Amino acid sequence: MESKDSVIAAFKKIPVTVEEVQFAQRGYHLEITLEAGQLRAFAELLRTGNFYLSFVSGLHLATGIEVSYQFANYGFPCRLLANVGVDADNSVPTIADIFQGANWHERETKDFYGVIFRDHPNLKPLLLAEDMEDLKPLLKKEKTLKDRAGISRTEPEAQPTPAVKEDA
């Protein structure tokens, strides 16, 4: 893969939902939604496409927990954010054997959200102490939870307003 378009074309084989977003407004190029069952095939594809894993993170919504993966490429500008809903038993498959860097990122997500990464080689607490395993600090209280619509852009992406040329 040597351009953004070839990456989008390659994703059609899995297939995952790909949306091209404005880099100037979002800071990444592709937003991807996929099922937990597609995650490993998706990661394998990015591995052969010479991507690197930037981070793994979580998000607690009213509909459940989502895990986000950000990948980017050293060769051409293509930063992508993939959102995966966890399975009913609060788990997703690990990608630590495909991208070894995911090992720590997944342990961190387990610490903060309690998400189980299936077949992870060593899912022990990383940043939290061992007796804090049940803390799951980033889970929200029920009344503060929002759904996807509550954190999605409502209006079409506009150009940033130009700076006002007078002293504040």
Next chain:
Amino acid sequence: MTTRAEKGEQRYVLNMGPQHPSTHGVLRVILEMEGEYVMDPQPVLGYGHRMHEKMAECRSWPNFLPNAARMDYLAALIYNHGYVGVVERLAGIEATPRAEYIRVITSELNRLQSHLLWLGVLVLDLGAFTPIMYTFEDREKILDILEDVTGSRLTYCYMRVGGVVRDIDDKFVERTREYIKWQRSRMPMYDKLVTGNIIFRKRIEQIGEFSPDMARRYGLTGPVLRGTGIPYDIRRAEPYSVYPEFDFEIPTETSGDCMAAYLVRVREIEQSLRILEQALDKLPDGPFMAKVPKKLKLPAGDACYTVESPRGELVYHLIGDGSDTPYRMKIRVPSFSNLSLLPELCSGMLLSDLCACMGSLDLVIPEIDR
């Protein structure tokens, strides 16, 4: 030669840290040793964990501004830059041109002092005490310049959404120009004192084998990555702020050892000086702060902002929900991914070489633990 294991000698476990001069902070590494060889180094994190990501969800976005400086104490201004950048991107606000220039100038000064400290402590880790005295003399000049305009010397909280908190004046420009001249005059001395020193070279040449493939598997970024021959720098790959307006090179090396990372960082000092020179020449007049609503709410939606810290790629991922408090903020720090390759990189290596590798990665532990 029979190995120690064959001779019936047991492996033993050596505990390095959490307080150890070579770990540059409260990092603990459990080393499984065979004689003087490290067979399995396992970092233990979390001693400095403060849960900044939770704090971001518990307070309004302006109240998080001081937190940004407290993750990587050596790149506080660059962390400032990333944080105000992500809020501006989500809220659709643009900083004034003069503010963007001031941000680049102060960020590059910040990068220079980080590289100078690294240069001193890397050599200190390897047993030479003198160079850190010289690099601190240089670094002190930068801290004095920044202290005048920002009010602090380490944990800066200088940038604001829409601009910066105080304008820079002619005195700042003049002192920075003097500093650039001074730093250039010092580089030949470092070249003779450190780079050309045979003992130093023997300690880091062909130590640590970083490769492009390993970099992709672990998400390695920053000078260590550029030491493997990949010219990847966020300032050039995904340009932000006013970096596209400057002419600078991305230094690379191909050997992928600790020496390569060393050479890349030393050459980056000159490139930062070049950016500073050009930014001071082109510095536009005008306001240093844009008009921003007094009570700015974060619109629903998400945005990322990626900057190049002295250690690699720093990403803020901010999700807003229409209130003034972030719904979620993820902070991707470079040292976290960079350190995660230590077990693979350093297995089978002499203990003294492990110190060289950790020094080359330029770890900042509070950044990893967050």
